Amino acid sequence: MTHLTLQAVTKRFNTAYAVDHVDLSVPDGKLVCFLGPSGCGKTTLLRMIAGLETPSSGSVTFAGRDITRLPANRRDFGMVFQSLALFPHMTVAENIAYPLRLRKTDKAAQSRRVTELLELIQLPHMANRPVTQLSGGQRQRVAIARAIASSPKLLLLDEPLSALDAKLRETMQVEIRLLQQRLGITTIMVTHDQREAMTMADEIVVMEKGRIAQVGKPLDIYREPVSEFVADFIGLGNIVPVTYDGQGGVSLPGGQQIIVTQPARVPQSTTDIRLLIRPEDVCVKPASSGAGPNRLSGTITFIRDVGASLEATIDCAGFTLTAATTPRETPGLMLGMPVLAELPPQACKLIAAHAAH
Numbered sequence: 458m459t460h461l462t463l464q465a466v467t468k469r470f471n472t473a474y475a476v477d478h479v480d481l482s483v484p485d486g487k488l489v490c491f492l493g494p495s496g497c498g499k500t501t502l503l504r505m506i507a508g509l510e511t512p513s514s515g516s517v518t519f520a521g522r523d524i525t526r527l528p529a530n531r532r533d534f535g536m537v538f539q540s541l542a543l544f545p546h547m548t549v550a551e552n553i554a555y556p557l558r559l560r561k562t563d564k565a566a567q568s569r570r571v572t573e574l575l576e577l578i579q580l581p582h583m584a585n586r587p588v589t590q591l592s593g594g595q596r597q598r599v600a601i602a603r604a605i606a607s608s609p610k611l612l613l614l615d616e617p618l619s620a621l622d623a624k625l626r627e628t629m630q631v632e633i634r635l636l637q638q639r640l641g642i643t644t645i646m647v648t649h650d651q652r653e654a655m656t657m658a659d660e661i662v663v664m665e666k667g668r669i670a671q672v673g674k675p676l677d678i679y680r681e682p683v684s685e686f687v688a689d690f691i692g693l694g695n696i697v698p699v700t701y702d703g704q705g706g707v708s709l710p711g712g713q714q715i716i717v718t719q720p721a722r723v724p725q726s727t728t729d730i731r732l733l734i735r736p737e738d739v740c741v742k743p744a745s746s747g748a749g750p751n752r753l754s755g756t757i758t759f760i761r762d763v764g765a766s767l768e769a770t771i772d773c774a775g776f777t778l779t780a781a782t783t784p785r786e787t788p789g790l791m792l793g794m795p796v797l798a799e800l801p802p803q804a805c806k807l808i809a810a811h812a813a814h
């Protein structure tokens with residue numbers, strides 16, 4: 458069942474389009490991430506769903522009801538923003554109980570719900586602590602508990618983890634995701650961090666300049682990006698300008714040739730084309746292993762060996778490739794070493810070049 462539907466939702470600030478004709482369906486119980494670079498309209502879109510901003514045109518429907526112009530306080534959605542906005546003069550329990558107090562829930566029910574939520578966020582012993590005495594991660598959990606206290610039908614999160622350090626952020630990503638799955642609460646989260654989106658989302662909505670560039674499951678978008686913009690934004694990738702003969706043959710800068718599996722979606726033009734190959738798909742082989750199809754000769758110009766993984770930059774005379782491997786898989790790589798970079802045909806994707814701006 459689709460809970461939330463956006464139809465041609467548009468927001469103009471004066472003459473500039475912050476959000477431009479967005480159509481989207483958010484399925485029940487899923488976590489959807491709005492992902493994109495700064496200024497692409499993620500927050501404005503979320504604020505229109507929240508009711509904090511009114512669309513210039515288009516409609517927002519929730520559970521079959523048009524809520525486009527319904528005020529935020531009548532939508533019953535839970536929200537967590539970057540700033541968290543916990544009440545500093547209140548304890549943990551008082552913060553969590555706040556939305557229940559607003560709704561005049563009776564005292565005993567409030568107290569039961571707060572106890573339940575404290576268990577859920579694993580802070581049962583901190584009920585009476587002022588929120589000012591919590592760590593960043595604990596505050597984060599309290600903000601989420603407060604947002605879900607009145608059992609909202611939709612949870613909206615706007616960069617809720619951006620104030621946390623990298624390690625805590627990764628832990629919280631998993632915690633929020635597990636909590637969301639356990640509660641089955643439909644959630645929309647804004648982030649500009651593709652790794653965060655890949656970790657947490659059932660579906661990612663990639664946005665570019667107020668429009669949706671692609672919607673899909675994280676791995677589908679990673680493997681089959683529809684454009685250079687999406688390929689570049691999601692994960693690391695080697696993106697090389699090429700020419701395509703329309704039948705699987707690709708010429709690389711510098712003249713080396715490879716064959717690719719016929720793309721399902723053949724780009725319209727045969728010149729404005731990029732080859733995308735993810736670093737983990739580039740196989741590095743010793744130069745002595747001999748020439749063969751899709752083996753490109755090159756020289757190692759940089760190695761980043763962090764123990765668990767190894768990244769090698771290979772100069773292929775005309776373009777460079779990054780290969781991701783492990784020290785165990787490819788021992789003995791050295792700077793200046795001639796190697797062969799093998800590009801498996803099925804891992805090579807052809808995509809349309811990013812339109813010039």
Ligand code: ATP
Pocket residue numbers: 470474475493494495496497498499500501502649
């Ligand atoms: P970030 O990741 O930096 O928060 P974002 O993708 O969330 O960016 P928005 O905050 O939605 O982007 O902004 C989209 C565009 O709309 C930007 O160009 C921004 O300057 C503009 N914008 C947002 N709010 C307003 C406003 N109240 N008045 C005028 N322009 C605005």
